[in-house]
Amino acid sequence: MKTVETTMMTHRKTLYMAYLCTTLTFSVNLGLCLSQNTYAQGQSTSSSSSSAPKSSLKRPVSRAANTSPKHLTPQQLRQQQWQEELRRQQWRQRYYQPRKRHWYDFLFGIFWWLLYSIWFWVILAVFGLPYLSVWLNKRRKLKNFIRARMAELANPIDAGARFQLGSMLLKQKKYRRALPYLEEAHQIQKKQNFLDPRLLDALADTLLARNEQDRAIALYKESLTLDSTGGQGEVFLQLGRAYQEKKEFETAESWLQKACQANRSLAEPVYRLSLHLHNQDKIEESRHLRNDFLKDAHTLPAFIRKRNRKWVMMMRVFQLSRWFFT
Secondary structure (H helix, E strand, O other): OHHHHHHHHHHHHHHHHHHHHHHHHHHHHHHHHHHHHHHHHHHHHHHHHOOOOHHHOOOOOOHHHOOOHHHOOHHHHHHHHHHHHHHHHHHHHHHHOOOOOOOHHHHHHHHHHHHOOHHHHHHHHHHHHHHHHHHHHHHHHHHHHHHHOHHHHOOOOOHHHHHHHHHHHHHOOOHHHHHHHHHHHHHHHHHOOOOOHHHHHHHHHHHHHOOOHHHHHHHHHHHHHHOOOOOOHHHHHHHHHHHHHOOOHHHHHHHHHHHHHHOOOOOHHHHHHHHHHHHOOOHHHHHHHHHHHHHOHHHOOHHHHHHHHHHHHHHHOHHHHHHHOO
C-alpha cells in the first residue's frame, strides 16, 4: 500500500507541476503578445510621423550653411561640398548598411522560437518532469540512506555501513564522494584482519575511475587471492581495462582472454577483446571473435540477452562504434 501511495503522490506532483508550468507559460506568452501589440502601435505612430517632410529627419547639418559662400573661393566651396558629401556617405553606411548574417543567427532564432512557444513548454513539462521526479527521488533516497546510517557511521569499527554507502555512491558514479567511505571501510577491515573481496573490488573500481591504475591493480589481485571459488570474470575484465590504460597491451590481452573464458555468455569482455585486437592490427582475429559470439547470442536466456543488448548492438556496428568507444 505504501508503494501505491508513493507512486500516486509522485504522479500528483508531476501533474501539478505540469499545470503550473503551462499556466505560467500561457501568462508569459499573453504578456509578450500584449507588449508586441503596444510596440506595433508605437511603430505605426512613428511611421505616421515619419511621413513628414525630409527636412524634419535628423541628418548631418551642413557646415556650409554657417558660413556665407560670398567669402569662399570656388576651390574652397568645391572642397567643402566634397567634405559634406563624404560625411553623408559615411552616415548612410553607418545607419543604413544591413547587418551581415552569421552561422549562429539560426541557432538564436530557434532558441527564441522555442522560448516563446507554449507547446515547447507543455512538451517539456509532460516529458521532462517525470525524469526530474526520478532524479529527485534518487537524491532523496540517498539523503534518507545517509540519515539512516549516521548512527552506524558514528561507530568507528562499523565497516558495513561505510561499504554500503560507498557502493551506492559508486553506482551513481560519484567517485570522489565514494572513495573516503570505501577507504575507511578498508582500513577498519584491515585492523580486524578480515577483508571482503567485494569491498576490494568496489574500492578498486573507484580508483580505476579516478585514473589510479597501480593501486587498483594491486587491490584486484588481492581480491583474486582472497576469492578463488569462481565468479572472477568481472575482476579479469577490470584488470584488462587497467592494463590497457597503462599501455601494457600484452598483459591486457591475456587478462581479457581470461575474462572471455570465465564469462562465455557475456558480450562486454568479447567486445573489449575484439576492440583491443583490432587496435593491435589483428583484424581477422577480431572479426572471427565477434562473429563466433553473434552466432549463438540469440540462444542465450532472456535476462542475459537484456544485459548484452548494448554490447551486441555495438558489435553489429563495430566499424562505427569503435571510433566513439573508449
